[in-house]
Amino acid sequence: MNQYSKEAFINLLEDKLTRQRRKYLEDATDKDLYYVISSIVKDELIPKWLDTQERYQQNETKQVFYLSMEFLIGRLLETNLLNCGLLDTCKEALLELGRNPEEVFKNEHDAGLGNGGLGRLAACFLDSIASLSYAGHGSGIRYRYGLFEQRIIHGNQIELPDYWLKEEYPWETRKADEAVEVQFGGKVHLHKKQDGKFEASYEQTDKVMAVPYDVPVSGYQNNVVNTLRLWSAEISPETSDFLSGPNSQYYHHLDHTHSVEQISGFLYPDDSSFEGKELRLKQQYFLVSSTIQGIIKKFKTDYNLPLSSMAEKIVIQINDTHPSLAVPELMRLLMDEEEFEWDEAWEVTTNVIAYTNHTTLSEALEKWPVSMIQNLLPRIYMIIDEINERFCQGIWFDHEELREKIPELAIIADDQVHMARLAIVGSFSVNGVARIHTEILKKKEMKDFYTLFPSRFNNKTNGITHRRWLLQVNPCLSRAITDVIGPQWIKQPNKLISLLRYSNDKPFLEKIDRVKQKNKQALANLIHEKTGFTVDEESIFDVQIKRLHEYKRQLLNIFHVIYLYNELKDNPSLDLTPRTFIFAAKAAPSYHLAKEVIKLIHHVASIVNHDKSINDKLKVIFLENYNVSLAEKIIPAADISEQISTASKEASGTGNMKMMMNGAITLGTLDGANIEIKDLVGEDNIFIFGLNAEEVLNYYQNGNYVAKDIYHTDDRVKRILDQLNHGEFGAEEIEFKDIFYNILYHNDPYFVLKDFDPYIESHELVERAYRDKQTWQKMSVTNIAYSGKFSSDRTIREYASEIWKLN
Ligand code: 26V
Secondary structure (H helix, E strand, C coil), X not given: CCCCCHHHHHHHHHHHHHHHHCCCHHHCCHHHHHHHHHHHHHHHHHHHHHHHHHHXXXXXXCEEEXXXXXXXXXXXXXXXXXXXCCHHHHHHHHHHCCCXXXXXXXXXXXXXXXCCHHHHHHHHHHHHHHHCCCCEEEEEEXXXXXXXXXXXXXXXXXXXXXXXXXXXXXXXXXXXXXXXXXXXXXXXEEEECCCCCEEEEEECCEEEEEEEEEEEEECCCCCCEEEEEEEEEEECHHHHHHHHCCHHHHHHHHHHHHHHHHCCCECCCCCCCCCXXXXXXXXXXXXXXXXXXXXXXXXXXXXXXXHHHHHHHEEEEEECCCCCCHHHHXXXXXXXXXXXXXXXXXXXXXXXXXXXXXXXXXXXXXXXXXXXXXXXXXXXXXXXXXXXXXXXXXXXXXXXXXXXXXXXXXXXXXXXXXXXXXXHHCCCEEEECCHHHHHHHHHXXXXXXXXXXXXXXXXXXXXXXXXXXXXXXXXXXXXXXXHHHCCHHHHCHHHHHHHXXXXXXXXXHHHHHHHHHHHHHHHHHHHHHHHCCCCCCCCEEEEEECCCCHHHCHHHHHHHHHHHHHHHHHCCCCCCCCEEEEEECCCCCCCHHHHHHHHHHHHHHHHHCCCHHHCCCEEEEECCCCCHHHHHHHHHHCCEEEECCCCCCCCCCCHHHHHHHCCCEEEECCCCCHHHHHHHHCHHHCEECCCCHHHHXXXXXXCCCCHHHHHHHCHHHHHHHHHHHCCCCCCCCCCCHHHHHHHHHCCCCCCCCCCHHHHHHHHHXXXXXXXXXXXXXXXXXHHHHHHHXXXXXXXXXXXXXXXXXXX
């Protein structure tokens, strides 16, 4: 595939080292090598990048733009090497030079421009789009600070700024010549022109320059390089004139510069809870306006078509409601800049924009105060108002049966703009991210919209890129797979299904087991290095890694650990398969209860891990600063994948897919994509427990769940809660009272107590299954075999053929 021998690669490396870093090989640090190898890879990518763009232009290819406030891309060097076919050569070259490739790759700072699932999904999608040779690009914000770095001090989460751009980021190219201007505030006037049409003029707006930085998105060994365009907010040249003015103006200028640069200053660290912060709204409009201006400009130069035909060539997929101002912004640009009539503009807009919903949690639904949008984006507000007016009138006249529901359907209601409603009304496709999630949208959360627009709703079950999450992070497993079924699975992940033929093949099972053992050893070393704790490599590695949220129920997990600990204390000779419980999770900085749970996990860990009387049968590990790179280390070593959300709450989950693909067995509820995993692997190859979605929703509706009853009848539960309440796991007595009160006096909103008993039972089944090595290995292989369905290649093919209509 590539032109370099190991020797040639080493020569190139030496040459670049001297020219770019003024260093000889002997003196080069790992960082020097990182930068130099990145530059070699960039040289490989750039001609392909240019060719790809030219091809799209020449062929007037239909293109999709994936608009997202988050792209959690992690490190890129290894991926790009793999995609160029240079990974093996590079690794061999480094080894020959006595260098450890991992140590070199580690010098890349994770690009943590996302919170969790939604941002990582965007990154996996870009990978699949390019690898399947589709014309699709990402558009996001170049936050100067990514998601905070987490430190834990005495069990407390501390947030440190993530200044990921401190050193040069080698993958980006600044494209100053493609900057556009974004306007905020000011006044709008509508004038009637001679032909009777209205014209909008803007006065005294604050102008901000949006400067794009392009990052290449390479496809897997197919010569395709698409673009992730990240926009940065800068002071507009018009305003810069102040610089030469008198002193007061100078300071005013500095102040203004500061507030402009704030727009791309940092990523908001909340996920799943909406706060109406003005700066966040600015960020959203900044992303949307710059992206769509860029698209229109490019459309005019590259396509020999009128803008009225935009929908034939352009799709804008919006990742949740965060970029839903795309609807009024596209309307605005078409009407105010391109002289479209309302109906014409509406026709284009609603055929270009498609919306993906990622949550039904009511607290996460975006609703902006009317006054905030009016002040910050007066023209946009006028347009939203008009969309709303027409939409409500349409219901009034054409859907009498829904007249009463207008207040629940209106885009503007109770002095707020409801962004999900705007997104549904303004787009041609609305999709959920797993089968059950889409069903809940259609039957419950968005029921009336589904009645209005049945053909818009569709499901696209999430996926993950198997290139990163198997091939790259687990090379030994990948080799073992290729050894038996050949390499076709890399291009066609569905081929992993052939592994079923080896699910009784003892030598293969043993090989898979050795690989897992090796990965567990590596993780054990990392755990030791990071926490000082020694864990038993033979123990069950039971893993829960995801954002910390009540609905994800890390609390249920730690309650089980406390239960096991209590059992061992009562009976130290209890025959228990040793377990290592591994957690990693960031909590939103203002999410008090989530932070309490982190603290509880740490306090339990410090008691359990130091208690000699339990003979190392239990260990509790919390790895701090969960991010993509840490996930890459943990996932290949997982035996059990904890996916224990309250049923109906987790839209899909994607960590479940990553761990399944690496041979872990899911222990989970019937929620999100767990259900689809279960349907594939069958009940014997997964551990399912607890309430299902219907039961949960019925409890909520009927209000007939009483947590206190369980506290009073289940001694195990009472003991744990009393231990919390009496400060047995706290430094002082008051610690963990909030958790206690939340469960007993707020009636356990996420059914931790209700699912406690079935969860314990399920863990007992896990333990029993693990004792029978061969059965376990067979389960593991079965999971890997069926995981091909969860490659994001499958997901992207579905988007491309059913929504985007790409070739
Ligand atoms: C929500 C909000 C609320 C407003 C403030 C800022 C903010 C930032 C991010 C979010 C994201 C919430 C939605 C989300 O992340 N959903 C997750 O999407 C994954 C990919 O589809 C899916 O696997 C998870 O189940 C779902 O929770």
